[in-house]
Amino acid sequence: MTIGVFDSGLGGLSVLHCAQKMLPNESFIYYADEKHVPYGEKTPEEIRLLVNDIFNFMLHKDVDAIIIACNTVTSVLTTVYRKRFPVPIIGMEPAVKKAIDIYGAEKKKILVVATPVTIKGKKLHNLMERVDSRKKVDLAELPQLVRFAEKGIFSSAQVGEYLRQALQSYDLPSYGTVVLGCTHFNYFKNEFQKLFQSAPHFVDGNEGTVRQMMRVLSLSTEAGGNGITEYYFSGKPVGGSDLKLINSCMIQLDQVFDIN
Ligand code: DGL
Numbered sequence: 313m314t315i316g317v318f319d320s321g322l323g324g325l326s327v328l329h330c331a332q333k334m335l336p337n338e339s340f341i342y343y344a345d346e347k348h349v350p351y352g353e354k355t356p357e358e359i360r361l362l363v364n365d366i367f368n369f370m371l372h373k374d375v376d377a378i379i380i381a382c383n384t385v386t387s388v389l390t391t392v393y394r395k396r397f398p399v400p401i402i403g404m405e406p407a408v409k410k411a412i413d414i415y416g417a418e419k420k421k422i423l424v425v426a427t428p429v430t431i432k433g434k435k436l437h438n439l440m441e442r443v444d445s446r447k448k449v450d451l452a453e454l455p456q457l458v459r460f461a462e463k464g465i466f467s468s469a470q471v472g473e474y475l476r477q478a479l480q481s482y483d484l485p486s487y488g489t490v491v492l493g494c495t496h497f498n499y500f501k502n503e504f505q506k507l508f509q510s511a512p513h514f515v516d517g518n519e520g521t522v523r524q525m526m527r528v529l530s531l532s533t534e535a536g537g538n539g540i541t542e543y544y545f546s547g548k549p550v551g552g553s554d555l556k557l558i559n560s561c562m563i564q565l566d567q568v569f570d571i572n
Contacts, residue, residue, distance in 0.1 A: 313529065313537055314339045316375035318366050321349035321462050322561050323496030324381025327404070329565040330518040331379070332541065335526070339537030341373050346554075347546040350458040352427025352494065356388035359429070363389065367397055369547055375399060377529055379521060383426055383493050387433035402525045406436060406493030407517040409443045415513055420488025421448050423512075427494050428453045436493075450487075454478055454497065461496040464557050466564050471503045485509055492516040499564050501571040514572055 317328045321344045328342050343366055345351070351359050363385055370378050377400045380386050386403030394401040411422050430436055431453045440449055456474050465471060490512045492498055498516055505511050525531070543550035543558055550558065 313376040313531070313535065314341060314374065315525065316341045316343065316370035316373065316378040317381050318343035318345070318370070318378070319380075319382040319495055320345050320351035320384065321458065321496065322558070323458065323461060323494060323498070324379075325558065325561045326495050326498035326516070326565055327379060327381035327518050327521055328541065329562060329569070331522045331525075334519070334522050334533060335531065335535055337534070337536035337539045338531075339539065340541040341370065341375060341544065342541055343369060343544045343547075345546050346462075349462055350427070350455065351382065352384045352429050352455050352458060354429070356429070356433075359385060359388050360393075365547075367401075369544070371397070371399070377402060377525055379525055380404060381495050381521070383495065383517070384429045387430045387435045400525075400528045402521060402528060404495075404517045404521040405439060406430065406491050407515045407520060408436075408439055408449060408491055408493075410517070410520060411489050411491045411513075411515040412443050412448065414515070415489045416446070416448060418488050421450060421486050422489040422491060423450050423452060423482065423487040424491040424493045425452050425454050425457075425497055427455055427458065430493055449491075450482065452479060452482060454494070457500060458494065458496045461499050461561075464560050466499040467502055471500060472506060475500075475503055475507055479507065487512060489513045489515060498568065499561070501568040505571070 348362050380403045386405055406424050406426055431451045460471050501514055
């Protein structure tokens with residue numbers, strides 16, 4: 313089979329990275345909409361138009377399923393919209409339920425970080441109403457992290473300073489868990505750690521999303537394609553320095569993979 317994975321940019325590589333580990337023989341097509349990133353500050357209508365082109369691209373490539381490796385896109389697409397397409401489409405949302413299931417009994421609170429579109433979106437608020445009856449979850453928008461990730465800046469004084477400023481109104485020691493509700497934020501676990509006195513737990517939706525795709529397609533971990541991943545930036549095959557950027561993202565993801 314061939315699985316299409318897309319994001320506004322390089323954040324979705326964290327989902328791809330996880331999928332490649334879980335399904336080492338599978339074939340993937342990764343699409344980053346580098347021409348239009350970031351999505352997290354656009355209107356839902358603008359995002360839906362851009363995503364339409366990406367779905368059509370994926371269908372031309374004959375993919376068997378599409379993973380939306382982007383919380384922002386998932387938050388603006390309805391299930392009805394997704395059902396219009398002839399292949400399964402698997403979305404992802406901030407892993408608030410998982411965080412509450414695992415760490416909800418702890419004294420400390422849970423901080424969900426994501427893009428402005430996701431944080432303001434109805435979908436997340438509906439989810440919180442369903443699972444956060446004890447009001448343990450707070451939300452924070454961190455749009456600038458997307459821009460740092462796109463430049464391949466994962467660890468720097470600038471990133472640390474941005475996080476400190478953006479989160480200055482939050483009582484950070486009162487949080488024990490950080491939900492990475494934007495795929496671009498997976499790169500910054502080290503920088504988040506520096507901010508907290510004691511290291512928080514990190515929760516993301518990567519593995520859950522890949523498992524959901526495997527369930528939908530009845531795939532086992534031995535499932536096989538040709539084990540090759542093709543990369544596209546807004547429809548164009550990726551080469552040269554862009555490929556180097558993708559490689560440095562994958563190296564960073566390897567480094568932070570076990571930080572939970
Ligand atoms: N990676 C995306 C997400 O998970 C959005 C980043 C952006 O384009 O703003 O929400």
